[in-house]
Amino acid sequence: MALTKDDIITLPNPHLREKSSRVGLITTEIKAICDDMVSATLSWDVSRDHEVGVALAAVQIDKLYRIVIVRNDYEDKENQTFTVFINPEITKTEGKLIADYEGCLSVPDLYGKVKRYSKVRVKAIGLDGKPFRVTAEGFLARIFQHEIDHTNGIVFVDHIKDQADAFFHLDEDGKLRQLDYEEIRNNTILWE
Numbered sequence: 001m002a003l004t005k006d007d008i009i010t011l012p013n014p015h016l017r018e019k020s021s022r023v024g025l026i027t028t029e030i031k032a033i034c035d036d037m038v039s040a041t042l043s044w045d046v047s048r049d050h051e052v053g054v055a056l057a058a059v060q061i062d063k064l065y066r067i068v069i070v071r072n073d074y075e076d077k078e079n080q081t082f083t084v085f086i087n088p089e090i091t092k093t094e095g096k097l098i099a100d101y102e103g104c105l106s107v108p109d110l111y112g113k114v115k116r117y118s119k120v121r122v123k124a125i126g127l128d129g130k131p132f133r134v135t136a137e138g139f140l141a142r143i144f145q146h147e148i149d150h151t152n153g154i155v156f157v158d159h160i161k162d163q164a165d166a167f168f169h170l171d172e173d174g175k176l177r178q179l180d181y182e183e184i185r186n187n188t189i190l191w192e
């Protein structure tokens, strides 16, 4: 059975704050996890009117491996292909720190304004077992920083915990509305 959006774990599941393990051999189990990540992301995608499922880390389907998938063209909801990054690492950050909105499939309906580097270099291993490198800028650089954080047990809200003006709710009409910080601060779902 293919995984669905209901297999995506959300806060306060404590696994989201655990470090994932490096992948050794790319076994049939690892390949199956990658397929499951894609089907869970696409299932989530069709359930959301105003959002696109752009990426996922394996921990989000409760498999604590350092695996990330990134959609090949996240501006085109019709394009349902992804690239797999195994044991991804940021080797260099460049550019400026820019605060912009980001959300997470494991933190439903909540968005945050998070500072991220505008350019990163990433190295990883592909499903074929071969190492490769990419340079990402702008939103794609943000995606890599967000997803690689997941492999280290960090959720985007952890970066903005003390920022009163950084939390937003995605309303049903697709608009972001700033949230009351007192409610965020006392929200036991978000914080350990």
Ligand SMILES: [Zn+2]
Binding pocket: 103, 104, 105, 106, 146, 150
């Ligand atoms: Zn996420």
